[in-house]
Amino acid sequence: MSENDFILRAEGLYKSYRMGAADVSVLKGVDLAVKKGEFIAIVGASGSGKSTLLHILGALDRPDKGVVKFEGRDLSRISYSELNKFRNKMVGFVFQFYHLLDELSVLENVFLPTMAGKSILGWLACRRLAKNRAGELLGQLGLGQRANHKPFQLSGGERQRTAIARALMNEPRLLLADEPTGNLDSATGNGILKVFEELNRAGQTIVMVTHDERIAQRAGRIITLTDGKIM
Amino acid sequence: MYKIILAFRYLFRKRISYLAFLAVALCVFIVVVVMTVMTGLVTDFKQKNHSFVGDCVIGTESLVGFAYYEDFMKILERADFIEGVSAVIKSYALISPGGTERSIGVEIMGIEPVRHSQVTGFGKTLHYRRDDVSKAFEPIYDPNLAGCVVGIDLWLTRDVKGEYAYGAAPAKTSLTVSCFPLTAKGALAKAGTGMVNTKTFYYSDTSHSGLARVDSSLVYLPFEQAQLLCGMAGPDKRVNAIHIKFKPNVGLENGCKKVALLWQRFAEEKGGEKKAGLLEKVTVQSWKDYRRAFIAPMEKEQTMMIAMFVLVGVTTVFIIFVVFYMIISHKSKDIGILKSIGVSSVNIIELFAGFAFLMGLLGSCLGLFAGWLFLLKMNRIENWLFEHFKFQLWDRTIYAIGDIPNAVDLKVLTGIMLSAIVTCLVGALIPSWQAARLKPVETLQVSQL
Numbered sequence: 001m002s003e004n005d006f007i008l009r010a011e012g013l014y015k016s017y018r019m020g021a022a023d024v025s026v027l028k029g030v031d032l033a034v035k036k037g038e039f040i041a042i043v044g045a046s047g048s049g050k051s052t053l054l055h056i057l058g059a060l061d062r063p064d065k066g067v068v069k070f071e072g073r074d075l076s077r078i079s080y081s082e083l084n085k086f087r088n089k090m091v092g093f094v095f096q097f098y099h100l101l102d103e104l105s106v107l108e109n110v111f112l113p114t115m116a117g118k119s120i121l122g123w124l125a126c127r128r129l130a131k132n133r134a135g136e137l138l139g140q141l142g143l144g145q146r147a148n149h150k151p152f153q154l155s156g157g158e159r160q161r162t163a164i165a166r167a168l169m170n171e172p173r174l175l176l177a178d179e180p181t182g183n184l185d186s187a188t189g190n191g192i193l194k195v196f197e198e199l200n201r202a203g204q205t206i207v208m209v210t211h212d213e214r215i216a217q218r219a220g221r222i223i224t225l226t227d228g229k230i231m
Numbered sequence: 232m233y234k235i236i237l238a239f240r241y242l243f244r245k246r247i248s249y250l251a252f253l254a255v256a257l258c259v260f261i262v263v264v265v266m267t268v269m270t271g272l273v274t275d276f277k278q279k280n281h282s283f284v285g286d287c288v289i290g291t292e293s294l295v296g297f298a299y300y301e302d303f304m305k306i307l308e309r310a311d312f313i314e315g316v317s318a319v320i321k322s323y324a325l326i327s328p329g330g331t332e333r334s335i336g337v338e339i340m341g342i343e344p345v346r347h348s349q350v351t352g353f354g355k356t357l358h359y360r361r362d363d364v365s366k367a368f369e370p371i372y373d374p375n376l377a378g379c380v381v382g383i384d385l386w387l388t389r390d391v392k393g394e395y396a397y398g399a400a401p402a403k404t405s406l407t408v409s410c411f412p413l414t415a416k417g418a419l420a421k422a423g424t425g426m427v428n429t430k431t432f433y434y435s436d437t438s439h440s441g442l443a444r445v446d447s448s449l450v451y452l453p454f455e456q457a458q459l460l461c462g463m464a465g466p467d468k469r470v471n472a473i474h475i476k477f478k479p480n481v482g483l484e485n486g487c488k489k490v491a492l493l494w495q496r497f498a499e500e501k502g503g504e505k506k507a508g509l510l511e512k513v514t515v516q517s518w519k520d521y522r523r524a525f526i527a528p529m530e531k532e533q534t535m536m537i538a539m540f541v542l543v544g545v546t547t548v549f550i551i552f553v554v555f556y557m558i559i560s561h562k563s564k565d566i567g568i569l570k571s572i573g574v575s576s577v578n579i580i581e582l583f584a585g586f587a588f589l590m591g592l593l594g595s596c597l598g599l600f601a602g603w604l605f606l607l608k609m610n611r612i613e614n615w616l617f618e619h620f621k622f623q624l625w626d627r628t629i630y631a632i633g634d635i636p637n638a639v640d641l642k643v644l645t646g647i648m649l650s651a652i653v654t655c656l657v658g659a660l661i662p663s664w665q666a667a668r669l670k671p672v673e674t675l676q677v678s679q680l
Contacts, residue, residue, distance in 0.1 A: 052672075055671075055672045058571075060570075060571055060671045060672050060675075061670070061671075061672045080575065080576075081575065084573040084574065084575045085573060086573070087570075087571060087572060087573040088572055088573025088574075089573070093571050093572075095675060099564065099567070099568045099571070099675060100568075101237070101565055101568060103237060103240035103241065103244055103565075104236070104237075104240070108236070112233060112572060113572040113573065115232050115233045116233050116569065116572050116573055116574050116578075117573060118232070120232050120235075123232040124232075166572075
């Protein structure tokens with residue numbers, strides 16, 4: 001298997017947090033490789049470091065030690081502005097609590113990443129295309145009629161689908177999902193997982209964090225994180 | 232673009248934003264009203280002083296005055312930058328209104344009314360002879376009598392609305408004016424004899440300059456009569472001052488410099504003359520310097536007022552700081568979300584700076600509009616309060632101020648608006664910077680929600 005087959009490689013990741021007077025080690029030498037088009041579930045007990053690992057993989061956080069390479073590029077060696085571009089274009093995040101902006105409509109939340117990645121003039125030039133794409137994504141996720149609603153007017157499942165649409169807006173190479181069904185009932189959670197499966201079938205690389213083994217079974221590969229290490 | 236959209240949404244969809252917005256508007260309103268009134272009072276006072284004096288004064292504080300003034304007036308009249316000159320006698324006297332035993336200490340000013348009106352606003356201060364200043368010293372009831380123009384507050388009182396009760400024509404009243412004539416050396420001219428010069432004048436008009444001190448203590452007399460009374464007539468006639476008005480296109484400082492140069496040359500030429508010593512104490516001053524003792528305290532009050540409003544500004548900065556701190560504390564999740572989709576720290580600062588700018592702009596617009604509206608109706612409101620509750624900002628029977636100044640100065644408004652915006656930006660600076668420093672993982676953690 002060649003290096004080009006991997007979209008993401010993590011080598012020897014260490015991360016600790018300060019809690020009061022003590023340092024708590026969360027990651028203790030994690031190695032991970034994600035192939036293009038893979039659907040990986042990272043499972044582990046609460047506090048095992050799953051979310052921390054996901055944040056480091058998505059460049060939301062930096063490891064104390066170790067390297068994360070995205071398509072061969074070491075993320076610790078790129079500038080802040082390139083890191084922002086990376087988060088804007090290369091990865092899409094889906095969080096447990098949806099994290100939508102309350103002040104924006106559903107449609108605005110979806111096209112926000114495109115708007116954030118452009119200057120005013122750049123946005124004015126592409127806004128019609130972006131709005132169309134956001135509308136299409138909402139339509140595909142069954143939210144066509146909810147485009148002008150505010151997040152608080154949606155159900156939990158609808159909010160999560162909106163968050164997925166937002167994550168997919170800039171066609172990222174990697175989708176990172178942190179407990180995407182953790183706040184939903186099983187039927188709604190199942191619907192979200194179906195969306196992920198469909199996306200993966202279409203070629204989308206997905207790394208999902210969950211504490212639920214049954215949900216993890218829906219992924220193509222399961223990685224278990226125990227006490228800061230991959231077992 | 233998202234920064235503009237979010238800044239607007241944060242402003243209009245958060246109740247706490249409305250509070251900050253209203254705090255800005257209220258501060259701007261107070262500053263606009265007080266600054267307009269204060270600036271109006273100072274400007275009005277300066278204009279009245281300018282009108283009373285003319286542009287420039289060549290004079291001496293000595294009651295003896297200076298000689299050779301006629302020669303210098305000819306030089307001034309030939310100068311291309313001068314519109315008019317007026318020689319003035321100034322001294323102190325006792326006046327006794329006819330039929331009373333009363334004596335009042337006053338200042339007297341001897342002027343040629345037409346010349347003086349060309350240089351100052353004297354003509355406009357008259358009541359009965361405003362349209363024909365040449366007759367200022369001719370009483371309507373008998374033009375052959377020697378007239379005098381009396382400061383209005385020496386003669387009439389103001390009613391509660393600040394109006395003077397003028398008669399249809401001046402009442403025939405005599406005024407006996409007594410003063411001590413001085414020699415060119417400053418000695419009493421009539422020492423050992425009667426000491427004082429006394430002459431009876433008749434009330435011909437009143438002068439209302441709007442300057443309380445002038446209107447309550449000054450009596451204008453015909454120039455020659457005043458010169459005689461003060462002992463300044465004779466072969467080397469003397470005056471106390473020459474008031475000058477420059478042509479419209481001549482700047483005050485430039486004009487005064489030119490006059491000073493002319494005076495210097497003139498004084499040098501007259502150096503060998505008998506009374507040249509009197510010329511040494513003569514100074515050339517602009518109207519601002521000449522009336523400095525009166526204007527400076529008001530300017531000082533205005534400066535103190537501005538200093539107080541700087542404190543109001545500091546309070547506003549603190550209010551904005553607190554509001555932004557609270558808003559940003561509530562919006563830490565949004566900051567995390569924005570950073571997770573690639574928004575930079577600089578963009579976060581720009582977002583909240585835009586929010587602060589909008590708050591400053593809209594808050595100051597509302598404050599300016601409310602202030603302008605209040606100023607527009609302020610005198611009406613005061614009249615209404617007086618009619619219904621007998622409330623006045625100041626007692627019109629005492630103070631020489633009529634309406635409350637309410638002319639809005641665009642420069643002042645622009646300054647206040649810019650200050651409000653800068654104040655909001657300063658208040659938002661630290662919270663915005665803190666927001667920009669937030670790490671997305673810290674704000675998006677479940678434990679932070």
